[in-house]
Amino acid sequence: MCGIVGFIGQEQAAPILLDGLARLEYRGYDSAGVAVVSPRHEIQVKKSKGRLQVLSDMIHGGADVEGCIGIGHTRWATHGAPSDLNSHPHMSEGGKFAVIHNGIIENYVEIKEFLIGQGVTFRSETDTEVVAQLLEFYYNECHDFFESVGRVLRRIEGAYALGILCADCPDRIIAARKDAPLLLGYGEGCSFLASDVTAIIRHTRSVAYMEDGEVAVLTTAGIQVYNALGDPIEKERHHIDWEVSAAEKGGYPHFMLKEIFEQPQALRRAIMPRLRADRVYLEDMKLTAEKIRSFTRIFIVACGSSYHVGVIGKYNLEHLTRRSVEVVLASEFRYADPIVDENSLVIVISQSGETLDTMAALREAKKCGAYILSIVNVVGSSIARESDDVLYTWAGPEIAVATTKAYSTQLAVLDMVGLAFGEVLGTVSEDEYAEVVRELRALPEKMETVLKSCEDIQKYAAQYFNHNSVFFIGRNLDYALGLEGSLKLKEISYIHSEAYASGELKHGTISLIENGTLVIALGTYGALFDKAMSNVVEVKARGAEVLALTTESHRAEMEKTVASVLSVPDTARMLQPSLGVVPLQLFAYYVALQRGCDIDKPRNLAKSVTVE
Ligand code: F6R
Numbered sequence: 001m002c003g004i005v006g007f008i009g010q011e012q013a014a015p016i017l018l019d020g021l022a023r024l025e026y027r028g029y030d031s032a033g034v035a036v037v038s039p040r041h042e043i044q045v046k047k048s049k050g051r052l053q054v055l056s057d058m059i060h061g062g063a064d065v066e067g068c069i070g071i072g073h074t075r076w077a078t079h080g081a082p083s084d085l086n087s088h089p090h091m092s093e094g095g096k097f098a099v100i101h102n103g104i105i106e107n108y109v110e111i112k113e114f115l116i117g118q119g120v121t122f123r124s125e126t127d128t129e130v131v132a133q134l135l136e137f138y139y140n141e142c143h144d145f146f147e148s149v150g151r152v153l154r155r156i157e158g159a160y161a162l163g164i165l166c167a168d169c170p171d172r173i174i175a176a177r178k179d180a181p182l183l184l185g186y187g188e189g190c191s192f193l194a195s196d197v198t199a200i201i202r203h204t205r206s207v208a209y210m211e212d213g214e215v216a217v218l219t220t221a222g223i224q225v226y227n228a229l230g231d232p233i234e235k236e237r238h239h240i241d242w243e244v245s246a247a248e249k250g251g252y253p254h255f256m257l258k259e260i261f262e263q264p265q266a267l268r269r270a271i272m273p274r275l276r277a278d279r280v281y282l283e284d285m286k287l288t289a290e291k292i293r294s295f296t297r298i299f300i301v302a303c304g305s306s307y308h309v310g311v312i313g314k315y316n317l318e319h320l321t322r323r324s325v326e327v328v329l330a331s332e333f334r335y336a337d338p339i340v341d342e343n344s345l346v347i348v349i350s351q352s353g354e355t356l357d358t359m360a361a362l363r364e365a366k367k368c369g370a371y372i373l374s375i376v377n378v379v380g381s382s383i384a385r386e387s388d389d390v391l392y393t394w395a396g397p398e399i400a401v402a403t404t405k406a407y408s409t410q411l412a413v414l415d416m417v418g419l420a421f422g423e424v425l426g427t428v429s430e431d432e433y434a435e436v437v438r439e440l441r442a443l444p445e446k447m448e449t450v451l452k453s454c455e456d457i458q459k460y461a462a463q464y465f466n467h468n469s470v471f472f473i474g475r476n477l478d479y480a481l482g483l484e485g486s487l488k489l490k491e492i493s494y495i496h497s498e499a500y501a502s503g504e505l506k507h508g509t510i511s512l513i514e515n516g517t518l519v520i521a522l523g524t525y526g527a528l529f530d531k532a533m534s535n536v537v538e539v540k541a542r543g544a545e546v547l548a549l550t551t552e553s554h555r556a557e558m559e560k561t562v563a564s565v566l567s568v569p570d571t572a573r574m575l576q577p578s579l580g581v582v583p584l585q586l587f588a589y590y591v592a593l594q595r596g597c598d599i600d601k602p603r604n605l606a607k608s609v610t611v612e
Contacts, residue, residue: 009190014062028397080125353381461590474522
């Protein structure tokens with residue numbers, strides 16, 4: 001996610017902005033920039049692709065950029081690849097406004113077309129530039145900074161944390177927030193703006209958190225905040241007493257935990273811009289309906305957790321499209337002489353967009369003439385560049401080696417692909433389509449409910465962390481979910497763990513079940529709940545200790561047989577794993593914590609696997 005910092009005071013702004021941005025580097029970024037209003041009331045923008053050091057060298061640590069009011073930004077690309085032009089801050093054509101933004105403006109295409117119709121020329125591919133251009137458009141009508149901001153906020157849809165400079169008002173920064181973090185810092189004769197307290201903690205520990213719909217005007221004399229109705233309000237101030245290193249993780253002890261808790265927000269970014277009224281619009285996908293109808297074979301190719309998303313995707317896509325879908329490990333696909341041709345669609349899934357095996361499989365499929373649709377988190381990554389079509393997951397940077405929020409957003413995007421294809425092919429019923437869209441909208445909130453039950457999970461982690469071998473069992477989507485739960489547990493806690501389709505137990509694995517073996521029984525797939533229960537009874541009869549995961553509607557039934565039960569809210573059948581994965585991530589995390597493992601950097605693992 002992008003990093004934001006703003007400063008107004010008596011000192012030169014640029015060095016303070018660069019220092020703030022350096023504190024945000026841990027979040028990951030691909031470009032950086034600052035904008036400062038000069039004493040001659042001109043906005044100077046300095047920005048570049050790449051490391052912050054490149055920008056800092058360019059302006060000699062900020063010494064070259066005169067002025068005591070400015071904004072700074074580290075960008076994590078969403079709309080448009082990382083480049084100098086796409087970096088923030090973005091200026092309006094006439095040079096009156098500079099804007100930094102974190103979030104996604106969902107209706108930017110429509111606004112951009114409107115402004116182009118008014119003769120405005122755009123320089124970047126970003127959604128953010130429309131905010132700068134629209135500000136100047138309204139300012140030319142009303143000549144009032146605050147009023148122009150209000151008009152823009154009424155016109156834009158989506159998520160934003162905004163920092164805005166106006167050349168005609170060199171005594172203020174205006175900030176606005178909706179569905180993206182933004183906080184205000186109170187100093188002596190100076191004021192700050194930041195996406196994260198880390199950026200300003202060296203200058204002030206007195207902060208206020210902006211709420212959705214609020215607008216703030218920052219001056220050297222203080223900060224005035226207005227609510228969504230435009231009425232001035234008093235904000236409650238908080239004193240930050242964290243250590244700086246803790247602040248970088250937003251107060252969480254590990255990036256993995258932070259990223260688990262960021263999932264509802266990441267899902268909002270991945271889902272909401274792609275839903276309008278009760279339909280899915282994959283406007284960022286080039287595939288036409290005609291092309292979709294032409295595919296005779298569909299493959300999903302990926303590694304690790306991304307492959308597990310594919311396993312769920314196989315069940316869901318086959319159900320929604322009534323086409324056969326093959327899910328293949330990328331490292332196997334490339335050497336398997338796959339039957340792929342011009343009528344094949346290969347869906348490639350990768351968080352990093354740089355996994356070598358996945359990249360090689362993509363190239364192999366492309367050579368055979370297949371159409372490549374990739375689902376990727378890192379904008380402009382190799383896989384994204386070499387694909388015919390890309391759907392970004394917009395999860396923000398993932399720092400912990402074990403993926404969590406990227407997995408969840410990949411899954412949501414793949415489910416939306418299934419819905420869109422099902423609609424084109426006429427293979428999904430109106431009722432199911434409507435139910436899944438409704439539940440996609442509700443998913444972030446339901447996931448927040450799951451995250452609140454984290455104390456229960458901690459309790460079970462403390463109870464079971466000493467086991468040396470664990471089996472995850474489930475059927476259908478629960479089997480696919482078990483694959484991910486098992487990988488999460490083994491990679492960060494080093495406990496030997498396996499996932500089995502419950503029906504397979506009796507074909508061999510059940511011989512491993514003995515007194516005290518831990519079995520994590522997944523029973524969230526309603527249609528096969530009774531079968532799941534039979535398997536629970538089977539393993540219990542052989543002495544297994546069972547921890548069960550089910551839905552709220554099946555909890556009471558599960559509790560008749562199992563003492564340790566976790567549950568998640570009910571949702572549409574195909575979305576159930578999206579909720580089920582959260583307790584499994586948390587269980588793995590708390591078990592690893594109990595065992596004293598290096599959670600964010602497990603042994604022998606790398607975040608991006610660029611070797612074969
Ligand atoms: C597990 C994990 C890995 C990745 C795999 C693919 O927590 O993170 O299994 O899912 O290495 O990586 P990407 O998605 O970057 O291609």
